[in-house]
Amino acid sequence: MQKLCAALLAAASCASVAHAQAGPPVPIEQAGPIYSLDQAVVAAGGSAPSTSAATAAIEAARAGRTVAGLRPNPVFQGQIENITGSGPYRGVRAAETTVGFAIPIELGGKRSARVGVANAQLSRAEIQAAIIAADVRLQVTQLYVEAVAAERRVTTARDQARIAGDALRAASVRVQAGRASPLEQQRADVARINAEANVERQLRLSEAARANLARRIGRPIDGRLDDALLDRLPGAAAYGPAAPVRTVGTLALAAADADFSIADAGVRLARANRVPDINVGPALRRLEATNDTAAVFTVSIPIPVFNNGRAAIAQATAQRTQADALRRVTALDIEQAITDAQAQAANAATTARAASGPALAAAQEAARIARIGYREGKFGQLELLDAERTLAETRVAAIDALANYQNARAQVERLTAPAPVGGNQ
Numbered sequence: 001m002q003k004l005c006a007a008l009l010a011a012a013s014c015a016s017v018a019h020a021q022a023g024p025p026v027p028i029e030q031a032g033p034i035y036s037l038d039q040a041v042v043a044a045g046g047s048a049p050s051t052s053a054a055t056a057a058i059e060a061a062r063a064g065r066t067v068a069g070l071r072p073n074p075v076f077q078g079q080i081e082n083i084t085g086s087g088p089y090r091g092v093r094a095a096e097t098t099v100g101f102a103i104p105i106e107l108g109g110k111r112s113a114r115v116g117v118a119n120a121q122l123s124r125a126e127i128q129a130a131i132i133a134a135d136v137r138l139q140v141t142q143l144y145v146e147a148v149a150a151e152r153r154v155t156t157a158r159d160q161a162r163i164a165g166d167a168l169r170a171a172s173v174r175v176q177a178g179r180a181s182p183l184e185q186q187r188a189d190v191a192r193i194n195a196e197a198n199v200e201r202q203l204r205l206s207e208a209a210r211a212n213l214a215r216r217i218g219r220p221i222d223g224r225l226d227d228a229l230l231d232r233l234p235g236a237a238a239y240g241p242a243a244p245v246r247t248v249g250t251l252a253l254a255a256a257d258a259d260f261s262i263a264d265a266g267v268r269l270a271r272a273n274r275v276p277d278i279n280v281g282p283a284l285r286r287l288e289a290t291n292d293t294a295a296v297f298t299v300s301i302p303i304p305v306f307n308n309g310r311a312a313i314a315q316a317t318a319q320r321t322q323a324d325a326l327r328r329v330t331a332l333d334i335e336q337a338i339t340d341a342q343a344q345a346a347n348a349a350t351t352a353r354a355a356s357g358p359a360l361a362a363a364q365e366a367a368r369i370a371r372i373g374y375r376e377g378k379f380g381q382l383e384l385l386d387a388e389r390t391l392a393e394t395r396v397a398a399i400d401a402l403a404n405y406q407n408a409r410a411q412v413e414r415l416t417a418p419a420p421v422g423g424n425q
Contacts, residue, residue, distance in 0.1 A: 033222070033223040033224075034223055034224055034225070034226050035221050035222055035223040035224065035225060035226070036226050037140070037141060037144050037226060037229060040140050040144055040213065040217050040221075041136070041137050041140050041141070043217040043218060043219055044136050044139075044140045044216055044217040044218065045133060045136050045137075046218075047217065047218030047219070048132075048136050048218075050132045050135070050136065051129075051132060051133070051136065053132075054125070054128055054129035054132045054133075055129065057125045057128065057129070058122070058125045058126060058129055060125070061118070061121050061122040061124075061125040061126075062122060064118045064121060064122070065115065065118035065119060065121075065122055067118075068111075068114035068115045068117065068118035069111065069114070069115050069118075071106070071111065072104040072106065073104075074101045074102065074103045074104070074281070075101060075102045075103075075104070075279070075281075076100075076101050077098070077099070077100050077101060077102055077281070077283060077298070078097075078098070078099050079097070079098040079099075080095055080096070080097050080098075081095065081096040081097075081098070082094045082095050082096050082288075083095045094288060094289045095288040096285055096286065096287055096288065097285065097286045097288070098283050098284070098285040098286075098296055099283060099284055099286075100281055100282055100283020100284060100296060100298065101281050101282075101283070102279040102280065102281035102298060102300070103279065103280055103281050104277055104278075104279050105277060105278050105279070105280060106277050107275045107276070107277055107278065108271070108272040108273070108274065108275025109268075109272045110269070110272040110273060110275075110277075112272075113265070113268045113269040113271075113272040113273075114269060116265040116268060116269070117262065117265040117266060117269050119265075120258065120261040120262040120264075120265045121262055123258050123261065124255065124258035124259065124261075124262060126420055127251065127254050127255050127258050127419055127420065128255065129420075130251055130417070130419060130420045131251050131252075131255060134251060134414050134417040135414070137410075137413075137414070138410050138411065138413075138414040139216065140213070140216060140217065141406070141407070141410040142407055142410065143209070143212055143213040143216050144213055144225065144229070145229065145230070145403050145406045145407055145410075146209045146212075146213075146403065147206070147209040147210050147212075147213045147225055148225050148226065148227055148229055148230055148403075149209075149230060149399050149400070149402070149403040150202070150205050150206035150208075150209040150210070151206050151209075151210075151225065151227065152227065152230065152399050153202045153205070153206070153396060153399055154199070154202045154203055154206045156202075156392070156395045156396060156399065157195070157198045157199045157201075157202040158199055160195050160198070160388070160391075160392045160395075161192070161195035161196050161198070161199050163195075163367075163371075163388060164188070164191045164192040164194075164195040164196075164388070165192055165195075166371075167188045167191065167192070167371075167374075167384065167385075167388065168185070168188040168189055168191070168192045170188075170371075170374065170375055171184045171185045171187070171188035172185055172188075174377075179377060187385065191385060191388070210225075229406065230399070230402040230403060230406060231356070231402065232406075233349055233352055233353055233402075233405065234349050246416075247331055247334045247335050247338065249418050249419055250334060250338075250415065250416055250417065250418065250419065251417050251418070251419050252330055252333075252334045252415070253327075253330060253331055253334055253419075254419030255330075255419075256323075256326060256327040256330040256331070257327060259323045259326065259327070260320070260323040260324055260326075260327050262323070263316070263319045263320040263322070263323035263324075264320050264323075266316040266319060266320070267313065267316040267317055267320050269316070270309065270312040270313045270315070270316040270317075271309075271313055273309055273312060274304075274308065274309030274310070274312070274313065276301055276302045276303075276304055277302070278299060278300065278301050279298070279299070279300040279301075280297070280298065280299050280300075281297075281298055282295065282296070282297055282298075283295070283296040283297070283298060284296065334415065337415055338412070338415045338416060341408065341411045341412045341415055342412055344408045344411075345405065345408035345409050345411070345412050348401065348404045348405035348407075348408045348409075349405050351401045351404070351405075352398070352401035352402045352404070352405040354401075355394065355397050355398040355400075355401040355402075356398040356401065356402055359394055359397075359398070360394050360395060360398050363387075363390050363391040363394035363395070364391060366387050366390065366391070367387045367388055367390070367391040369387075370383055370384045370386075370387035370388070371384065371387075
């Protein structure tokens with residue numbers, strides 16, 4: 001065990017040199033073009049049902065704005081008086097027939113208030129479409145990162161299986177030469193079997209991750225994935241406190257602002273609806289007894305006795321107060337979420353940089369020294385197996401750390417995604 005500690009100390013001293021020479025594991029597939037993350041996001045955006053729903057919602061909001069700007073339809077009116085009475089009004093000889101139409105005249109700015117509500121709803125639908133697009137990008141990024149990480153785990157498992165096979169052959173040579181007990185060969189064979197079984201497990205997980213990504217983007221994946229995506233870490237300049245959190249212009253706050261705009265426009269509409277409308281219109285009246293025709297002009301005004309609009313204004317005002325409170329809550333929540341996400345991304349970057357750098361280089365060097373020492377009889381098999389197990393765990397931990405950083409970075413990008421600039425006027 002003291003020899004293994006000495007090897008680990010030597011490996012740590014050589015870590016920086018080994019890290020400079022060691023690159024990322026080779027991906028599973030080498031042939032064919034790279035199917036990038038951006039291509040996957042574009043494909044998923046075009047096939048996602050949520051995107052179609054968002055597009056339909058925008059179209060509905062635009063149609064709603066058109067409807068809000070329409071004027072009320074005129075009303076046809078017909079009336080027959082003085083029929084089936086008594087005396088001179090018996091029968092239809094004294095009937096008076098009136099035919100005309102009434103034109104509703106909206107007062108109080110109802111039409112402009114309706115258009116204001118419709119414009120606010122259209123803005124909210126556009127923001128919701130942007131939110132869905134950002135969510136799709138986050139989901140595809142997570143699936144893409146998992147697929148890349150799964151393929152790299154397969155590469156690592158295959159490499160460990162190859163190393164286990166080499167260790168078995170080395171143990172067989174030592175046993176045949178009489179320098180080791182047959183127990184060492186059995187241990188090495190168990191390690192090889194476990195390593196090959198791990199390859200099968202990682203292959204299934206990789207196929208499942210790739211299938212999930214293909215299912216999400218709605219098409220088969222042509223070519224290999226961008227394996228270098230995992231290794232994109234922030235530079236040394238990224239260390240230190242995170243930039244101040246700015247929630248203004250983010251999708252979450254823009255959605256809350258849009259909800260408040262809808263509620264505020266609803267208050268204006270409720271106030272406008274409180275003003276009674278009038279109906280005016282010309283008509284023609286025919287007198288059956290004299291066969292004469294006369295012009296009639298009608299005016300009707302509703303009397304707001306039972307419903308004077310105050311309850312509707314109170315309801316709309318309360319909804320605006322609620323939307324304003326929710327907007328303030330959203331601002332606080334999004335600030336906290338961005339701060340936490342930035343901290344998680346920074347910690348993930350630190351862990352990934354350490355796991356895939358000095359720690360991995362030291363584990364690789366320790367395993368290399370243990371292999372050489374085992375072949376030369378300086379180290380026992382237990383030291384070799386311990387060094388190989390440490391190397392395998394470190395490589396998997398490095399892959400997990402890199403994947404965690406990419407997912408954390410994607411989460412920060414989702415939270416800070418900018419809202420679309422309006423253009424619905």
